[in-house]
Amino acid sequence: MTAMAENVTEPLLEGRKVSKYFGGLAAVHRVDFAVHPQEIVGLVGPNGSGKTTLFDCLSRLQPIDGGEVFFKGKNITKxxxxxxxxxxxxxxxxxxxxxxxxxxxxxxxISRQWQGQGILQMLRPSTKATEDRAHQLLDFLLLEDLTYEPAGYLSGGQRRLLEIGMALMPDPDLLLLDEATSGVNPTLIETIKDRILTLNREQGKAFLLIEHNIEFISDLCSRVYVLEFGKKLAEGTANEIMNNQAVIEAYFGAE
Ligand SMILES: Nc1ncnc2c1ncn2[C@@H]1O[C@H](COP(=O)(O)OP(=O)(O)O)[C@@H](O)[C@H]1O
Ligand SMILES: [Mg+2]
Known part of the structure; x- marks a missing residue:
């Protein structure tokens, strides 16, 4: 399905009162959010605010304990x-x-394995089309010179690019990137930023980005959600949330 065929007023991804509890801890509590087709949205918040847990719920690696998630209009909660x-x-x-x-x-x-398709699929020989796609993506991500190197040989930033490449293998419409700039040198941060923008503008891919790098967020995201203790604290443009008193206090503590 292409992005063009979709109703642009319908969210691509929508969460309604999404909740996740670990024992008595509300890691994610009644969070409403949406990502529209071709949109780049940020997800920020102090450490432990529930960002990764929310991604685990959306990619269905963790059961959702409350609320519902819709992707392309279909209920994917379970x-x-x-x-x-x-x-x-x-x-x-x-x-x-x-x-x-x-x-x-x-x-x-073997990146299909990360998409949860299991060990059997992973052991199946790859097709020529799959290999061609892998080479094209490595080229796009400026990793082509490292194609036959062990992944352990790559720098932190190159490994982040490789992981983005692996996530791109199934040609997704929405990518959830968890701290794509962490441990990455400034030059490669620019590369990652540029590749995200190219994928967004030329292929219409949507992104939800967990980020601590505020400049990265400002440059890429049309809207940002802020979590604190599992709850949605604020939402708005990067500029709005950076000037939001509750957000400033969540990050730096009350004066
Ligand atoms: N598997 C788990 N079991 C128990 N508690 C967890 C688990 N995963 C995360 N948590 C807790 O949930 C909260 C949110 O964590 P996390 O989603 O990793 O936050 P963030 O990504 O925003 O830093 C934290 O208090 C964390 O300790
Ligand atoms: Mg996290």
Whole structure:
């Protein structure tokens, strides 16, 4: 399904009162949010505010304890990870998940595993089309010179790019990137920013970005959600949230 075929007024992804509890801890509490087709949205908040847990719920790696999530108008609250991956939702991880001893290309080819499609699919030989796509993406991400190197040989930033490449393999419409700039040098941060913008402008891909880098957020995101203790504290443009007193206090403490 292409982005053009969709009703632009309908959210691509929508969460209604999404909640996730770990014992007595409300890691995510009744959070409403939406990402529209071709939109780049930020998700920020202090450490432990529930951002990664929300991604785990959306990519269906964690059960959702309350509320509902819709993707392309379908209720995915109880879907399996491979089902949402096939529908066009991909993610990366805060703690990078690449096989360090496998080559960059091999990581790209088994990336379906991260989308929850299981070990059997992972062991199936890849097709020529899959390999061609992997090479094209490595080229796009400026990793082509490292194609046959072990992934452990890559810098932090190059591994973030590789993980974005792995998430792009199934050609998703929405990418959830968890701290894509953390541990990345300034030059590669610019590369990641530029690649996200290109994917957005030329292919209409939507993004939900967990970020601590406020300049990155301002440059990319049309809207930002702020979480604090699992609850939505604020939403608005990057400029609005940076000037929001409650947000300033959440980050720096009350004066
Ligand atoms: N698997 C888990 N079991 C118990 N508590 C968890 C688990 N994952 C996260 N938490 C807790 O949930 C809260 C939110 O964590 P997390 O989503 O990782 O925050 P963030 O990504 O915003 O830093 C934290 O208090 C964290 O300790
Ligand atoms: Mg996190």
């Amino acid at each position: 879907a399996k990870p491979y089902q949402v991956a096939r529908m066009g939702l991909s993610r990366t991880f805060q703690v990078i998940r690449v096989y360090r001893k496998m080559t960059v290309l091999e990581n790209m080819l």
